[in-house]
Amino acid sequence: MSTNESVGNFNYPTPYRIGRGRIRELPDACRALGIKRPLIVTDPGIVSLPWFAEIERNLSRPADLSCKVFSKVQPNPTGDDVRAGVTAYRMHIADGLVLVGGGSALDVGKCIALMVDNKGTVFDYEDVGDNWTRVDASKMPPKIAVPTTAGTGSEVGRASVIVNEQHQKKVIFHPRMLPELVIADPVLTFGLPPKLTAATGMDAFAHCFEAFCAPGYHPMADGIALEGMRLIKNNLLTVYEQPQHLEGRTNMLMAATMGATAFQKGLGLVHALSHPLGGATNVHHGTANAIFLPYVMMFNRKAISEKMDQLARVLEIPTASNGFDAVLGWMIELRRALDLPHTLESVDGFSESMAARLAPLAVADPTMGGNPIPANERDCERLFIKALEGDLSA
Known part of the structure; x- marks a missing residue:
């Protein structure tokens, strides 16, 4: 195991923190963004990992934080995944999202943020023409992305890829889908x-x-x-x-x-x-x-x-x-x-x-x-x- 460390804070293309142990900053990051009732969006594999339980505990502090976990995300996520996530967000009366996982979980989480207070289906906002202008961006809640794979880069993306009912992948886009903060802890990718x-x-x-x-x-x-x-x-x-x-x-x-x-x-x-x-x-x-x-x-x-x-x-x-x-x-x-x-x-x-x-x-x-x-x-x-x-x- 290497002992060399790289730690950094950036603001391009969005506020970004990288380095071992940075996941411990997540509760304070939620508070700074005004998130008190986060919906954690992840996938079934992540939920079973030992370090995930610590994230859940740290975001369930009776004094000021209460989280709910939504993990019904498929490897190639669908519109149904997004709809189920929106329902979970509303039932929890959430006020923000923490997206933990690879591209699938991050893509679904960004679309949940898009859809909780906007009309229609997620495919109404496909990256075609000026569809994105239909979104009321003021209604989109804040999002913190915690990538656990090094692939899609969805943590700094303004779009998501979602599969429709015809089994076609569609690109969903809005500039405000970009997470307000990324916490990239390499230890979470060790497994x-x-x-x-x-x-x-x-x-x-x-x-x-x-x-x-x-x-x-x-x-x-x-x-x-x-x-x-x-x-x-x-x-x-x-x-x-x-x-x-x-x-x-x-x-x-x-x-x-x-x-x-x-x-x-x-x-x-x-x-x-x-x-x-x-x-x-x-x-x-x-x-x-x-x-x-x-x-x-x-x-x-x-x-x-x-x-x-x-x-x-x-x-x-x-x-x-x-x-x-x-x-x-x-x-x-x-x-x-x-x-x-x-x-x-x-x-x-x-x-x-x-x-x-x-x-x-x-x-x-x-x-x-x-x-x-x-x-x-x-x-x-x-x-x-x-x-x-x-x-x-x-």
């Missing part, structure tokens, strides 16, 4: 199983990678994405092999936050393919991203080759011929070392016949707009097939 450490870490990498490759002028996002990928290269395999490596876990939490900060610039085809696949098969989002990354790299090769030269230099990857091939080879080797699958053959429920059905959903996904090269339905269908067959040809 993350290696498989989830790998998948969530590759999710964070995909966020940084696609943000860096997205077209447009945004030097801040590019810089954040590059540093996020450097942190992932230097720490993901370490925490996969040494789960209680404090410095590595801290850096991975930071990298996940950086990925979600950077992708304000845009995402791309990796996510556009992963979202419908996850809705249809329930595959872990990070695993899907890890599978699609090299196939999408090949599709985008002409547009991103120069950027791959820069990325290879930042990541200090030896380049025998060119940066693109070096980065592609390194990424495939990292995925192999993390025991993540190379093809969609490993995804239960996926078959070649699904490619044509999922392709239009990929084209319509809001993340598609950030891809360096436009992709149509035929392109997406071909990429699903390539990812199934392991075909990395251009």
